[in-house]
Amino acid sequence: MTTVAKDEKVLEVNGLKTYFYIGEGELRAVDELSYYVKKGESVGVVGESACGKSVSALSILRLIPYPPGIIVGGEIIFQGQDLLKATEEEMRGIRGNRISMIFQEPTTSLNPVLTVSRQISEALELHRGLDRIEALQETIRLLKLVGIPDAEKRATDYPFQFSGGMQQRIMIAMGLSCSPALLIADEPTTSLDVTVQAQLLEIIDDMRRRLGTSVIIITHNLGVVARYVDRVNVMYAGRLVETAPTEELYGNPLHPYTQGLLASVPRLDISKKKSLRIIKGLPPNLARLPGGCSFHPRCDYAMPICREKFPPFEKVGENHYRACFAEISKFKKPQ
Amino acid sequence: MSDNYLVEVKNMYMYFPVTAGVFQRKVADVKAVDNISFYIKKGETLGLVGESGCGKTTTGRCILQLWDGMRGDVFFEGVNLPKLKKEQMRRMRRNMQLIFQDPFASLDPRMTAGDIIGEPIKVHNLAKGKEYREQVAELFRMVELEPYMADRYPHEFSGGQRQRIGIARALAVRPKFVVCDEPVSALDVSIQAQIITLLEKLREELGLTYLFIAHDLSVVRNISDRVAVMYLGKIMEITTSDELYANPLHPYTIALMSAVPIPDPKVDRARKRIILRGDVPSPVNPPVGCRFNPRCHMATDICRQKEPELRELKAGSEHWVACHLV
Numbered sequence: 158m159t160t161v162a163k164d165e166k167v168l169e170v171n172g173l174k175t176y177f178y179i180g181e182g183e184l185r186a187v188d189e190l191s192y193y194v195k196k197g198e199s200v201g202v203v204g205e206s207a208c209g210k211s212v213s214a215l216s217i218l219r220l221i222p223y224p225p226g227i228i229v230g231g232e233i234i235f236q237g238q239d240l241l242k243a244t245e246e247e248m249r250g251i252r253g254n255r256i257s258m259i260f261q262e263p264t265t266s267l268n269p270v271l272t273v274s275r276q277i278s279e280a281l282e283l284h285r286g287l288d289r290i291e292a293l294q295e296t297i298r299l300l301k302l303v304g305i306p307d308a309e310k311r312a313t314d315y316p317f318q319f320s321g322g323m324q325q326r327i328m329i330a331m332g333l334s335c336s337p338a339l340l341i342a343d344e345p346t347t348s349l350d351v352t353v354q355a356q357l358l359e360i361i362d363d364m365r366r367r368l369g370t371s372v373i374i375i376t377h378n379l380g381v382v383a384r385y386v387d388r389v390n391v392m393y394a395g396r397l398v399e400t401a402p403t404e405e406l407y408g409n410p411l412h413p414y415t416q417g418l419l420a421s422v423p424r425l426d427i428s429k430k431k432s433l434r435i436i437k438g439l440p441p442n443l444a445r446l447p448g449g450c451s452f453h454p455r456c457d458y459a460m461p462i463c464r465e466k467f468p469p470f471e472k473v474g475e476n477h478y479r480a481c482f483a484e485i486s487k488f489k490k491p492q
Numbered sequence: 493m494s495d496n497y498l499v500e501v502k503n504m505y506m507y508f509p510v511t512a513g514v515f516q517r518k519v520a521d522v523k524a525v526d527n528i529s530f531y532i533k534k535g536e537t538l539g540l541v542g543e544s545g546c547g548k549t550t551t552g553r554c555i556l557q558l559w560d561g562m563r564g565d566v567f568f569e570g571v572n573l574p575k576l577k578k579e580q581m582r583r584m585r586r587n588m589q590l591i592f593q594d595p596f597a598s599l600d601p602r603m604t605a606g607d608i609i610g611e612p613i614k615v616h617n618l619a620k621g622k623e624y625r626e627q628v629a630e631l632f633r634m635v636e637l638e639p640y641m642a643d644r645y646p647h648e649f650s651g652g653q654r655q656r657i658g659i660a661r662a663l664a665v666r667p668k669f670v671v672c673d674e675p676v677s678a679l680d681v682s683i684q685a686q687i688i689t690l691l692e693k694l695r696e697e698l699g700l701t702y703l704f705i706a707h708d709l710s711v712v713r714n715i716s717d718r719v720a721v722m723y724l725g726k727i728m729e730i731t732t733s734d735e736l737y738a739n740p741l742h743p744y745t746i747a748l749m750s751a752v753p754i755p756d757p758k759v760d761r762a763r764k765r766i767i768l769r770g771d772v773p774s775p776v777n778p779p780v781g782c783r784f785n786p787r788c789h790m791a792t793d794i795c796r797q798k799e800p801e802l803r804e805l806k807a808g809s810e811h812w813v814a815c816h817l818v
Contacts, residue, residue, distance in 0.1 A: 205680040306770070320771055321544075350543040350707060352768045355751040359767060377681055380710075380753030383760050404757045421685035423714035425752050426759060428734050433714065435689055436682040439650055 166234075167339055167371045168217070169193040173231035175209075175216045178224065181444035186212040186226070188395040191470075194339065199365055199372040201382035201403070203418070204392035205440055210375045213392075214341045218258060219248050236338060254284040257332040261344035263324035267316040273300075274312040277331050284335045299330040303360055322353035329357065333364055340364075343375045358385050379422050383407060388476070391415045394441055394451035397470070401477040412479045413456045416488070450481070458483035497567070498669055498701045499532040499555060504564035506547075506554050510776060520776050524550040526725035527564075529802070532669075537695065537702040539716030539733065541709055541748070543772055547725040548705045552671040555703065556588055557581055568669070586616050589662035593674035595654035599646040605632075605657050606642030612664040631660040635690060652683035656690070663694065671703045676711060688715055709752045713737060718810070721745050724775055724783040727802055731811040741811070741818045744784045782816065790817055 175187040187209040194200050202210045215221050217233055219240060233240040235256065240248070252258075260266040268276055277299060278292035287295060293312065300308035303326040316324055325345065332340055342361060346354035362385050365372050374386055382389055382403070389406045391399045391414065399412040410416045420434035438455040441447060447454055453463040460482060468480045507521035525547045532538045540548045554562045557573050566573045568588065576584060589612075592598035599608055610628045613619050619627050629639035635656040646654055655675060662670055672691065676684040692715060695702060706712050712719055713733045720730040721742065729742040740746045747766040754760040768787050773779055782800050785791040794816050802814040 205682060322771055350772075351709070351751040352543060352748060353771070355765070355767055378753070379681070379755035380760070383755050383757045384753045407756050408758065418681060419755060421682050422755050423685075423688065423708075423710040424754055424756075425710045425713055425737065425749060426754055428713070428737070432692070433685040433689060435685050439652065439683070440680070 165196040166193045167196050167198075167236060168373075169232075169234040170213070170217070171232045171234070173213065173216060173233065174229045175212050175221055175226060176229050177226045179444070181442075184444045185395050185446065186443060187216060190231070190392075190395075190397055192390055192397060192400065194371045194373060196338075196371055197365065197369040198388065199362070199374060199386040201386035201389045202373060202375045202392060203377065203379060203382055203389055205377060207440060207443060208392040209395040210392050211343050212395075214258065214343055214373065214375055217341065218252055218256060219243075220252075250284070253280045253331075253337075254335045255337055256339045256341065257335065257337040259325075259328050259332045259340070259342040259345045261347055263321060263328045264316070266328060267324060269316055272313050272315055273319075273327050277327070277334055280331065280334050295334070296330075299334055300327070302333075303327070303330045304356065305330075322349050322357070325349060325353075325357055326360070329360060333368075333370075336368055337370060339371045339373070341373045341375070344377070345374065346381065347376070347378070354381070361385070379419065391418070394446060395443060396451065396467075396480065398452065398481070399477075399479040401474070405474065405477055409474070409477075411473050411477070411485055411488075412481050413458050413483060413488075414452050415479075417455075456483075458487060496533050497531045498534045498569060499703075500565075500567040501531070501551075501555065502529050502565040502567070504528050504551070504554055504562065504566065506550050506559055506562045508561075523725050523775050523778060525554060525562075526778070528722075528725075528727050530720055530727060530730060532701055532703060533717075535695075535699060535701055536717040537704050537715055539712035539719040540703060540705045540722060541707060541712050541719060542722035543707060543748075545724075545772055545775065546722045547775070548707075548722050549673055551722070552590070552673055552703055552705050556585075556590060556671060586665045587667050588669040588671070589665065589667040591655075591658050591662050591670060591672045591675045594678055595651050595658055596646075596678075598658055599654055601646055604643050604645055605637075605649070608646070608657060609642075609660045609664055612661060616665050618665065627664070631664055634663065634694070635660045650683075651679055652686060655679060655687055659687075659690070659694070663698070666698075667700070669701045669703070671705065673705045674707070675704075677706060677708060684711070691715065709749060710754075721748065724772060724778050726783055726814065727812075728784065728815070729811075729813045730802075731813075735811055739811075741805070741813045742784075742815050743788050743790050743817075747787075747789075782814075792817070 171191050173187055173190040177184040177186055190213055204210050216228055228241060274293055274296045277296040281287045281292040281295050297308045297312050300312060305311055305326055346357050364370055376382055386403055388402050390397055393414050399415045410419055417436035421436055436455055441451055449464040449466055450468055453459040462482050468482045470478050470480045472478055504525055505527055506525040507523055509518040510520040510522060511517060512519045542548050553559055555566050606628055609631050613624060613627060632639040637656055676687050704715055716733045719733045719736050721728045723744050729745045740749055747768050750764060750766045770787055779786050781797050782795040785795040800814045800816045802812050805811045
């Protein structure tokens, strides 16, 4: 999939802990999270609401609102620099420039009282030092790149004059404006129609291949990930529970949560006669996590040890790791 | 009309006026639903899919007679609903209920779960006193909640649990027909599967008939017996859900399906992908001829001139498609 030189790690997260302190006590939104992203690689982060996937992304950009949130430990090495030790001024030079982020809701992420060209030009003037006219020309080029028709005319429109899909294209144009080394897309297509989703994901994937940008796609949609990423991280209750190359993860999931998640997605190519498998129960409250492995109350394979301690992250195959005590030979074969 | 139809829609139109100026004169119409006809058999689930703004929600609400200004016929067990007087329609409503998309917005935050579920029973005077309380408790159990939760308020429940409350409220009056309007699209994957399975179980146990509205084709295929594909106020194709997947005929259906990713990279990467150009045009001014022609990769001259009719491929095949090229 990737055409650029591999193995160079653009981002390395080690033992990241982001906690929130609220009325209910300590809420471990992200706990002991470690992963890396190589140059030109796309990594999917999958999980349900409140599993910590967005918080982990915001932590990379140091955008966690304080209070109540605080990064209590770990390191985030981006191109050799630990972002957790960077000054606020250094961070301003990185955000939107070397790392940019596309948010889920374009409607609330765009400034309603500024024209689209103003919003995109801002980053160009600030980070790339273009003057106003150059920035406008570059903005128009970017808008054409992401498929906005009549880009010259539309550049001076306000966000409300665009549809949701068009607004998200503008967000993508903004995200790519400074050719970042790392693009984080947080549920980039969740509120959009499937036909528009496909268009946008193609644009992002095309950029990755042409510019060698590393991409992190955060999503709850297992299908999106199957098509566009090289590797998948599965998160549950703030922790990474399994990571593997995409085909390996889908073909041979080795954590009961991943297995359950895959079996509970309705699939276009599977008929009604085959019913869905259900993961029983609800995701846990992060302020009152069960002891041991957070998934044990919902797990079919739970053993006494699962209630006592959190399973270590162990290697189970080529680039395939998981955090689970259950023996692989005990897993039921998927029907 | 055939005996085994529970609902039959004939030539239904719903235009919303666009007004402008000081006197709010009508200047145009949003043609949300533009001459559609279909039927739903007793005990089946008909899926209705399409992109946002295609008129799928309006269709559901028009069947339930929730919009004034709808034109056309809607037969429910042979009774033409638009012809009924207000009071007659009110009594008829017991037979048809609606489950909403957003479990956070569709429950009154000031009412307890028990009152929310029990309200339809009171409105339709179906039970009182002890019997009422027993019925409410039974409804809680039916949707796999515990009756002791009746005194809690909506904010104390999770999204999936709230959707269960919405389902229990719809079932409180023992309807025959339920319109499910995107009931799982706001939920997490693992919870989605729980609600789909619950809806399916209730349909079997209570002999319900569903109109299942959703934008997610995978969900629709999983729950529906037949599927109707809508685009800009028109039905483009209707057939059984297995046939639609194995043999889609309308170029729009084909493109829509190719855009749906399959959570299995081996299968998914082998599929042919058609990326549709542009956005859905405005329903105020739909394209002349076939509405899909500006985005269709197969469009010819006739598609730009004449609107294709929804026709059955072969008599009795139950595969209907509106395309000149099929």
